[in-house]
Amino acid sequence: MRLALTRLCFAILLATLLLPLVSRSAYADEPSEYLVGTGIYDITGPAAEIGMMGFAEAKQTTAGIHTRLRSRAFIAGDSAKRIVFVTADLGMLFQMIKLKVVERVQANPELAPFYNMKNITLTATHTHGGPGGYSGYFLYDATIKGFIKPHFEAIVNGIYQSILRAHNNLQPGHIQVGESQLDGVGGSRAKEAYGNNPESEISRYDADTDKSFTQLKFVTKDGRPIGILNWFAVHPDSIGPINQLITGDNKGIAAYMFERDMGTNYFAENTFVAGFAQANEGDVTPNYGFGQAPPDLDFAHNKSLANATLGQYNKAKELFASSNEYIAGTIDYRHEWIDMRELYVESAGVKTCAAGMGASFSSGSPLDNPSPAPLFPMGTTVNSLTWEENQDSADLSKLLGGVFSVVWPTTGKDAYKNCHGQKPVLIPTGIAHLNFNGTTMTPQIMP
Known part of the structure; x- marks a missing residue:
């Protein structure tokens, strides 16, 4: 079910970008003409003493730059209807x-007539080597020690500027x-x-990850x-949590090389x-077969x-040289909260x-x-x-569940437990909040 759902989510993501792309019937030997544009802008943010996001390691703070972080914007459409896709x-995000x-x-x-909440799609590469503190939600900002306004503003401005350039x-x-297919890059953690x-x-499926x-x-x-x-589905966490230099990791470096x-x-x-x-990277780690992610920034080590x-760079070069089909048809988009x-x-x-x-979250990833x-x-x-043999874990689960049900009573109800099925909930992030009727630890209404 997990792989099927992630593939479905990826299809929905592509649908928000280019509806013709989700069906091979929209591929053609002859091109359809569109308005196309691309733009790029820096979003690196503070490079010193800011908590880094991805590994949830409070001690991992920025101390310099390995590669700059960038927002890359792509626009396609016609004189009336267009879409924007950003990968940052x-x-x-x-x-x-x-x-x-x-x-x-x-x-x-100049931009307002063409672009709005419905036709702008913003995505993140999910690098684990950038500064954090820009979410506004407790779970993601906790190990960063709060919200970092200069970083937030650098991201917003950089994404906006990349769209303007495109x-x-x-x-x-x-x-x-x-x-x-790209084999040999990534495996299930x-x-x-x-x-x-x-x-x-x-x-x-032929494998437990999407290739x-x-x-x-x-x-x-x-x-x-x-x-x-x-x-392509793979975590950009080849560089481990000891590293303190800002980096785009494998996807960011592949983009720079291209x-x-x-x-x-x-x-x-x-x-x-x-x-x-x-893409649908879920539990796809680049470290499968290589052991725990080291802090080294060079290919030799x-x-x-x-x-x-x-792997990603070479596959991109291969398709760049060999692609002979075109997107055909009209471009449209859908958006819903x-x-x-x-x-x-x-x-x-x-x-x-x-x-x-879930409870298993507490074990982390043996490879990452x-x-x-x-x-x-x-x-x-x-x-x-x-x-x-799991009596100790069972007792701990009951203890935590009892504490949470006192603080947030909904977590103790059968409806909540049954909904999560075989997953024992460790932290009820969609219910838990740190002030009375405040914002939950994670967002619940999604675009």
Whole structure:
């Protein structure tokens, strides 16, 4: 079910970008003409003494720059209807960023008629090597020690500027598409959990992670490439939590290498842009087969970094040279706010509920950042807590559940427990808040 859902989410993401892309019937041997534009801008933020986001290590603070972080914007459409897709070198991208970026776009009379909340999609590469403190939600800002306004403003401004540049660079052109498989990059860090899926689900796929690599190539009417945008599922956490230099990790470095090949000028208003966007990376670690992520920043000493970076870079180069199909048809978009606490899933006949982090979260990842003191092992389920050898874990689960139910009574109700099924909830992030009727630890209404 997990892999199927992540693939579904990826399809929905692509649908918000280019509806024709979700169906091969929209591929053609001859191009459709669109307005296409790309833009890039710096979003690096504070490079000293700011908590870094991704590994949730309070001691990991910025102390310099390995690679600068950037926002890469892509626009496609016509004179009336357009879409914007941004991939940013960030750990995550939050609602508050989207609201402020759209606010700035709408304040620009040149941009306002074309771009709004509905047709701007912002995504993060999920690098674990950037500064944090820009979410506005407790769970994500806790280890950063709070909200860092200068970083937030650097991100908002950089994303806005990349969109503005892409808009100013619009010109007639077409979009080529290439699809392939990228094997040997990434593996599952949660094989125990994935193995709990029914055999009927597991047998639907060739592997326990998605190996598909999809790339768009933006070309002007006179045949000049102005950008690429690809999606592949792998965590950018080849560089471990001891590192303190800001870095885009494997996706950011792959983008830099491709842009270097294409002569990208980061100070220019109009230049080639290479976006290595995130797909359904779920539990896909680049460190599978290489051991725990080291702090090394060079390929010679960090084989995981070399493998993931060069794998994506080389596949992008291959598709850049070989893509011979085009996106055809009209471009459209859909946007809706969804309350994830009340979403009815027709295929399963159930309704979702407020979020909760499972007990296994406490163990961390053995390949990325294992917990020094895990409360529960990976693969912990409600049933496994009934086993005699797990009595200590069962007692701890009951203790925590009892405490939470006193502070936040909803967590003790059968409806909440039954909704989470075999997942014993460790932290009820969709219910828990630190002040009376305040904002929950994580967002619940999602775009």
